[in-house]
Amino acid sequence: MEDTKLKMKVHYTDDEKKSLSKTIEDVFIRFTSVMKIAQIFEPNNVAFLQQLKPFYFIIQSLLKNLGKAVLQFRGNALFFNTIRIKIDFHSYQRFKFLVGEFKKKEIEAIGFHADLTAEELTRFIMILAKSREKNLKVFEDFTTEMENQGIKNIFLEKLNPYDISTRMTPEEIKRSCKKVFLKGIVHLQEVMEREKKHEKIHFKTTRRLIQSIINLISFDESFMLGMTNIKNYEEYTLNHSINVSILALCFGRRLGFEKTELVELGMSAFFHDIGKLEIPIEILNKKGKLDDKEWEIMQEHPMRGATKLVLLQDLSYFPVRALSVALEHHVWADHSGYPKNWKKKEVNLYSKIVKICDVFDAITTKRIYRDFSFTRQQALSMMFEKVGEEYDALLLKVFANMIGIFPVGSLVALNTGELGVVVETNPEEAFVTRPKVKLVTDSTKNKIDGEIIDLAEKEPESNQFKRTIVNTLDPEKYDVNIPDYFLAQAVG
Numbered sequence: 001m002e003d004t005k006l007k008m009k010v011h012y013t014d015d016e017k018k019s020l021s022k023t024i025e026d027v028f029i030r031f032t033s034v035m036k037i038a039q040i041f042e043p044n045n046v047a048f049l050q051q052l053k054p055f056y057f058i059i060q061s062l063l064k065n066l067g068k069a070v071l072q073f074r075g076n077a078l079f080f081n082t083i084r085i086k087i088d089f090h091s092y093q094r095f096k097f098l099v100g101e102f103k104k105k106e107i108e109a110i111g112f113h114a115d116l117t118a119e120e121l122t123r124f125i126m127i128l129a130k131s132r133e134k135n136l137k138v139f140e141d142f143t144t145e146m147e148n149q150g151i152k153n154i155f156l157e158k159l160n161p162y163d164i165s166t167r168m169t170p171e172e173i174k175r176s177c178k179k180v181f182l183k184g185i186v187h188l189q190e191v192m193e194r195e196k197k198h199e200k201i202h203f204k205t206t207r208r209l210i211q212s213i214i215n216l217i218s219f220d221e222s223f224m225l226g227m228t229n230i231k232n233y234e235e236y237t238l239n240h241s242i243n244v245s246i247l248a249l250c251f252g253r254r255l256g257f258e259k260t261e262l263v264e265l266g267m268s269a270f271f272h273d274i275g276k277l278e279i280p281i282e283i284l285n286k287k288g289k290l291d292d293k294e295w296e297i298m299q300e301h302p303m304r305g306a307t308k309l310v311l312l313q314d315l316s317y318f319p320v321r322a323l324s325v326a327l328e329h330h331v332w333a334d335h336s337g338y339p340k341n342w343k344k345k346e347v348n349l350y351s352k353i354v355k356i357c358d359v360f361d362a363i364t365t366k367r368i369y370r371d372f373s374f375t376r377q378q379a380l381s382m383m384f385e386k387v388g389e390e391y392d393a394l395l396l397k398v399f400a401n402m403i404g405i406f407p408v409g410s411l412v413a414l415n416t417g418e419l420g421v422v423v424e425t426n427p428e429e430a431f432v433t434r435p436k437v438k439l440v441t442d443s444t445k446n447k448i449d450g451e452i453i454d455l456a457e458k459e460p461e462s463n464q465f466k467r468t469i470v471n472t473l474d475p476e477k478y479d480v481n482i483p484d485y486f487l488a489q490a491v492g
C-alpha cells in the first residue's frame with residue numbers, strides 16, 4: 001500500500017530544476033491535448049494515437065531518468081515530484097482545462113511507475129476522458145475502474161478536503177485575506193482591553209489567527225502582502241501589529257521556516273509592541289519630537305512588553321521566543337539601540353526579523369508626528385543605508401527581495417502613459433520588473449477602473465512586451481488610494 005503513496009522526496013539543484021521545468025511544462029501541455037482529443041475519439045483513432053505517442057514518450061524518458069513521475073495539482077499550482085513548476089501566463093491558460101478536470105474528479109496527484117505501458121496509459125486517459133459517459137463521479141469511482149481495467153502502474157491521490165485552496169476560488173481566497181486581516185485587528189483590540197482589565201488573554205485565538213494567515217499566504221502571498229498597504233492612521237498600533245505579523249510570516253516562509261516556527265514567529269510579531277500599552281497616550285501620540293524624558297519612557301516599551309508576557313498566566317499557547325522579540329526588537333545589529341541595558345551575546349533571529357518588518361511598516365505609514373509616509377522603495381533604500389549597523393545584512397537582502405523591485409502596492413507609470421498599481425509580483429527571476437498591475441488611469445491620466453494586466457505579456461506579432469514600467473510614483477501626489485485597490489478585489 002505504501003507504494004501508492006506519493007510522498008516522494010527528491011532534491012534537485014537549481015539548474016536541474018530549470019531544465020526540468022521546460023520538460024514538465026511540455027508534459028502538462030501534452031497531457032491536456034491528449035485528454036481533449038480522447039473526449040472526441042476512440043483509442044484506435046489516428047488523431048488520438050498521434051497525441052498519445054509523444055505524451056507516452058516524454059513520460060517514459062522521465063521515468064527512465066528519475067524512476068517515478070508524480071504530477072500534482074494543488075490549488076492553482078502545479079508540481080512535479082514535489083518541485084513547483086513555474087509557468088508563464090500563456091502556458092497556464094493552455095492547461096487550465098487539465099487543472100479543472102482534475103479538481104472536478106477530486107484528484108490531487110497522478111503518479112506513474114517505471115513499468116508503465118502505452119496500453120495502460122491509453123486505458124487510463126480513456127477512463128478520465130469518458131468519465132461522464134461511464135458515470136464516474138467521485139474519486140473512488142476512478143480508482144475502482146482503474147483496478148477493474150488492470151492498471152497497475154498509474155496511481156492517484158485524492159484531494160485533501162481540508163486543503164482550503166482546493167475548495168476556494170482565487171476570489172474567495174482574497175476575501176478570506178481581508179477577513180483575517182480585519183479579524184486580527186478586532187482580536188488585538190480585544191487583547192488590549194482584556195489586558196487592561198487584567199483578564200486572561202485568549203492566545204489560542206491568536207494562534208488560530210496566525211495559522212490562517214500562514215495558510216492564506218501559501219495560496220496568495222502577493223495579496224496578503226498587499227493587505228499591509230492598509231494603514232489606519234488612528235489606530236496605529238493595531239494595524240501595525242497585523243502588518244508586521246504578515247510581513248514577518250512572508251519573510252519567515254522565504255527563509256524556509258517550518259510551520260510550527262512560523263506560528264511562533266507570527267505570534268511574536270503580533271505581540272512585539274504589547275509594552276506600548278503602558279506608555280502614556282500623550283507620548284505615543286505626541287505631534288512634535290519627544291523630549292529626553294519622554295524618549296526615555298518610550299524606550300521602556302520593550303522591557304515592559306517582555307515583563308508583561310512573562311507574567312501571563314497561561315503560557316501553554318504562547319511561544320517563549322515572543323519574550324525575546326518583545327525585548328529585542330529595537331536592538332540593532334551592532335547591539336546599539338535600546339533597551340540600553342540589553343547585554344546578550346546574540347540577538348534572537350526572530351527579533352532580527354521582526355525588527356526589519358517593524359521599521360519597514362513604520363516608515364511606510366503616516367504618523368501623527370509625520371504627515372507623510374515613505375514609499376516602499378524609499379523605505380528599502382533608507383534601510384540599506386544602515387545595513388550591518390542597524391539591520392542584519394543577509395536578512396535585509398532577503399527581505400528586499402521579497403518586497404521586490406516594484407513592491408505590491410506601488411504606483412507605477414507605464415511606457416503607454418497609463419498608471420497602474422502593482423498587485424502581484426512575478427516569481428520568475430527574469431521577470432522581476434514585470435509584475436501584474438491593475439490599471440488605474442488611461443494614457444491621458446483619466447482615472448479608470450482598469451483591468452489587471454500581466455507585464456510579462458508580449459505582443460504576438462512583434463514579440464515585444466506590451467507594456468513596461470518606466471517609473472515609480474508617489475500615490476499621494478496622484479491622489480491614488482492604494483488600499484482601495486486591494487479591498488475592491490476582496491468585496492463580499
Ligand SMILES: [Fe+2]
Nearest residue numbers: 272273301329
Ligand atoms: Fe516597538
Ligand SMILES: [Fe+2]
Nearest residue numbers: 240272273358
Ligand atoms: Fe513596532
